[in-house]
Amino acid sequence: MNTKFPERSFPVFSPVAEHSVLVEFGDRIDRDIHAQVLRLNRALAAAPFDGFLEAIPAYASILIRFDPLLCDHAMAVGKARQLLDHDLPAVSKPNLHEVLVCYDDALAPDLAAVAKSIGLSCEAVIKAHLAAQYDVFMYGFAPGYAYLAGVPQRLQLPRKPAAMRDVAAGSVLIAGPQCLVSTLTMPTGWWNIGRSSTRILTDDAHKPFLFDVGDRVRFRRISRAEYEAGK
Incomplete structure (x- = not known):
């Protein structure tokens, strides 16, 4: 017997622990959905409520953190609904x-x-990768890991069945519709199609990462000699 579950109606508000609310705008990687995430993120920055600590945007959702001594879930949800x-x-x-x-x-x-x-x-493959335009949708997993959406459909492959160890920092990785430039040497199940000399981690304590969520990225091809000179 196949059970059909009703489709979710977005946005969905869910409490997370005693200090956060998750607002979901969809359940897939989509530029229009992410634009809603960015708009609420911008609105919260412009008009924070009492107890608001930070907003953490992701692909299709945003986590709103607050001080539970000054605010509760109902108040945070009410403020988010008011802004929306x-x-x-x-x-x-x-x-x-x-x-x-x-x-x-x-x-x-x-x-x-x-x-x-x-x-x-x-x-x-190289030409297709270079021709695409990528959007910074979120940070996660490791410092400076900016998840970029925009891998062309014909280049999209699922993750490898097993992760590879000791993948070098600066590796340009793809999996499904996502692309990423690694900042640390660590295991990954994504496909390693190149190496970048561009530094994603900065030395600026006020802006530790090169990109902000919502920024756009284009890749430019360089030679091995240029890579060695710039790394």
Whole structure:
């Protein structure tokens, strides 16, 4: 017997522990859904309520943290609903960042496997990756791990069945519709198609990461010599 569950009506408000509320606008990676996340994030920054601590945007949701001594879930939900009932601030034109990437065989250990899996040449995979425009949807998992949406449909592959160890910092990784430039040497099940010399982690305590959520990224190809000179 197949049980059909009713479709969820968004936005959905859910308490998280005693100090947070999760507001969900959808259940998939989608630019229009993420635009709603960004608008509420901007509205909370412009008009914080008593006890508001921070808002943490993700792909299709935003976590609102508050001081439980000054606020409770009902108050936080009420404030979020109030903001959503009014015209939210428009999302401003995103900042555009250029990220350098070298696709040399030694720095792109999965490039040939990706090309074979989708029936393209390595050069065609590179051109498709470079032609796309990527949006910074969220940070997570590790410091500076900016999850970028926008991998072209024909390049989208599921994660590997098993993770690889000791994947170098700066690796350009793809999985499904997502792309990421790693900042640490660590295991991953994503496909490693290049290496970047662009520093995502900065030395600025006030802005520790190169990107902000909502920014846009384009990749630019460099040679192995340029990579070695710039790393």
